[in-house]
Structures are given as C-alpha cells and as structure tokens.
Amino acid sequence: MLELADYTFYFLALVTLVGGIAVITAQNPIYSALWLALTMVSVAGVFVSLDAWFVAGVQLIVYAGAVMVLFVMVIMLFDLRRETNAFSRGMVSGFLKLASAGIFLGLIGGSIYNSAETVFAPPPAELEKTADATKALANTLFTKYIFSFEVIGVLLLVIAIGAVTLSRVQGGTHAKHD
Amino acid sequence: MPNTIDTILKVSLNHYLVLSAVLFTLGVLGVLLRKNVIVILMSIELMLNAVNVTFIAFSRYSGNIDGQVMVFFVMTIAAAEAAVGLALAVLIFRRFKEINIRYFEHLRG
Numbered sequence: 506m507l508e509l510a511d512y513t514f515y516f517l518a519l520v521t522l523v524g525g526i527a528v529i530t531a532q533n534p535i536y537s538a539l540w541l542a543l544t545m546v547s548v549a550g551v552f553v554s555l556d557a558w559f560v561a562g563v564q565l566i567v568y569a570g571a572v573m574v575l576f577v578m579v580i581m582l583f584d585l586r587r588e589t590n591a592f593s594r595g596m597v598s599g600f601l602k603l604a605s606a607g608i609f610l611g612l613i614g615g616s617i618y619n620s621a622e623t624v625f626a627p628p629p630a631e632l633e634k635t636a637d638a639t640k641a642l643a644n645t646l647f648t649k650y651i652f653s654f655e656v657i658g659v660l661l662l663v664i665a666i667g668a669v670t671l672s673r674v675q676g677g678t679h680a681k682h683d
Numbered sequence: 684m685p686n687t688i689d690t691i692l693k694v695s696l697n698h699y700l701v702l703s704a705v706l707f708t709l710g711v712l713g714v715l716l717r718k719n720v721i722v723i724l725m726s727i728e729l730m731l732n733a734v735n736v737t738f739i740a741f742s743r744y745s746g747n748i749d750g751q752v753m754v755f756f757v758m759t760i761a762a763a764e765a766a767v768g769l770a771l772a773v774l775i776f777r778r779f780k781e782i783n784i785r786y787f788e789h790l791r792g
Contacts, residue, residue: 507689507692507693510694511692511693511694514694514698514699515694518698518702521702521706522702522705522706522709525705525706525709525710525729526709528709528713528722528725528726528729529709529710529712529713529716529717529722529726529729534719534721534722537721537722537725538721538725541725541728541729544706544729544732545728545732548732548735548736551699551702551736551739552735552736552739555699555739555740555742555743556743557739557742557743557751557754559751560735560739560751560754560755563755563758564735564758567758567762568728568732568758568761571762572728572761572762572765575765575766575769576721576724576725576765576769579721579769579772579773580721582773582776583776583782592716592717592718593715593716593717593718599716602712602715602716603712605715606708606711606712606715607708609708609711610704610705610708613700613704613707613708614701614704617697617700617701617704618697638748641748642748642751642752645748645749645752646752646755649749649752650752653756657756657759657760660759660760660763661759661763664763664766664767665766667767667770668766668767668770671767671770671771671773671774672770672773672774674774
C-alpha cells in the first residue's frame with residue numbers, strides 16, 4: 506500500500522518538475538528566477554524526505570536564500586523587458602538539441618532501469634536521529650574530508666577576488682572612468 | 684493487478700534517480716535552447732540540484748554519509764559559479780546593453 510511518504514514524494518516531484526519546466530520556458534528572466542526558487546524549495550523537501558535534514562536547511566539558506574537573491578538583484582540591475590526571442594533560432598538545430606536531450610534521458614533512464622534495483626535491492630537501513638546524523642556529517646567533513654574543505658575555502662577566496670576584479674574592469678558596475 | 688502497480692509506485696531509489704535525471708535533462712535543455720546568460724546560469728543550477736538529489740538518494744539508500752559531504756562541496760561550487768557567472772553577465776550587459784550568450788565572444792580585453 507502507498508503511504509503518506511510516497512504521496513509526499515510524488516507531490517514534491519511534480520512541483521520540482523513543473524518548476525524546472527517553467528524556469529526554461531518563462532519569457533521573462535524574473536519569472537524564471539522565481540520558478541527556480543520554487544524548484545529549490547521543493548528540492549529541499551525531497552532532501553527532507555530522504556532524511557537529510559541538515560542538507561535541506563543548507564539548501565534553503567544557500568540556494569533559495571543567497572543564490573536566488575544574487576540572481577534577482579542582478580536581474581533588477583538590468584533593463585528588464587520581455588524578451589521577444591528568448592529561444593535560440595533554427596528548427597534543425599532545435600530539433601537536434603531536443604533529440605539529443607531525449608536520447609540522454611533515455612540512456613540514463615535505461616541504465617537506472619537495468620542496474621540500480623539490483624545494486625540496492627534491500628530496503629534502506631534506518632539512519633540515526635537528526636542530531637546524531639548531523640554530528641556524523643560534521644565528523645566526516647572535518648576528519649576524512651578536511652583537506653577538501655580547506656581547498657574549498659581557498660577556492661571561495663579566489664572567487665570573491667575574481668568577482669570583484671571582474672566588476673571593476675571597464676564596463677562593470679564599479680568601473681573606473683578615466 | 685493492484686499489487687504490481689503498488690510495487691511500481693512504491694517510492695524507491697529508482698524514483699529519486701528518475702526525478703534527478705529528468706531535472707538534469709531540463710537543465711541541459713535550458714542551456715541548449717535559451718539565449719539569455721542569466722537563464723543559462725539558472726539552468727546550470729538546475730543541473731547541479733539534480734546531481735545533489737542523486738547524491739543524497741544514494742547516500743540514504745546505501746547508509747553512507749559521504750554523499751552528503753559531496754553535496755556540500757557541490758553547493759559551494761555552485762554558489763561560486765553563480766557569483767562569477769553573474770559578474771560576467773553584468774559585464775556583458777554594461778558593454779552591449781543586452782545579455783545574449785553570443786556576446787561572450789566579444790568580451791576579450
């Protein structure tokens with residue numbers, strides 16, 4: 506019998522996919538951004554349904570919070586008007602793109618259908634309670650992956666400097682006019 | 684055969700993987716079909732989210748927490764990529780008054 510968790514999953518999947526389709530079909534970039542926010546929130550819901558509570562919280566804060574604010578601010582910076590031709594032209598190339606995406610999806614779907622059930626046939630073991638799972642996550646992050654963690658920190662510093670540099674070169678928002 | 688249908692509809696790892704695959708394909712289509720740089724960046728975010736769903740699903744169904752750590756790294760990279768990509772979009776807009784992907788080739792210098 507189907508349980509509440511199953512219906513929740515199908516609802517979240519529906520919202521996610523509708524949001525994803527709307528992101529790539531909306532004519533106005535600001536609507537794309539808002540649909541993307543909805544998609545992010547429902548993906549956070551999917552994470553919750555997979556018992557990844559902490560990652561779901563980070564998803565809400567980082568994606569639905571910070572990254573979306575970044576997108577919306579940049580869109581507001583621009584002269585916003587409805588795009589007359591938002592999609593790339595060309596019937597043949599458009600058909601080829603759709604076909605290749607379809608083949609790609611079929612390839613992944615086929616491999617999922619053929620393999621995944623055999624690898625993870627037994628039902629999942631119950632993970633620990635929320636606080637313990639978060640603790641285990643932190644332990645893994647700060648012992649096994651400590652080097653990667655530090656490298657990511659350096660990467661963020663480089664990105665911050667790079668973004669500031671990009672916005673200061675000629676034509677940026679804080680351009681030096683001489 | 685209500686039993687068979689129930690078995691198929693019962694949410695398992697495959698359902699999450701299929702959701703992730705469809706979301707990823709939507710992102711691919713957005714990158715391929717759209718011309719607006721910002722929408723292309725959003726489509727890339729869609730793809731990264733799809734990958735995150737896969738990571739978390741495998742992490743849950745194999746009882747291994749390493750996948751969640753990977754999701755942290757992916758999120759960090761995604762935020763960094765959005766910052767740089769949007770800075771480039773601002774650059775394109777200031778110079779060409781339009782954020783079309785084809786202006787990227789004129790950004791030299």
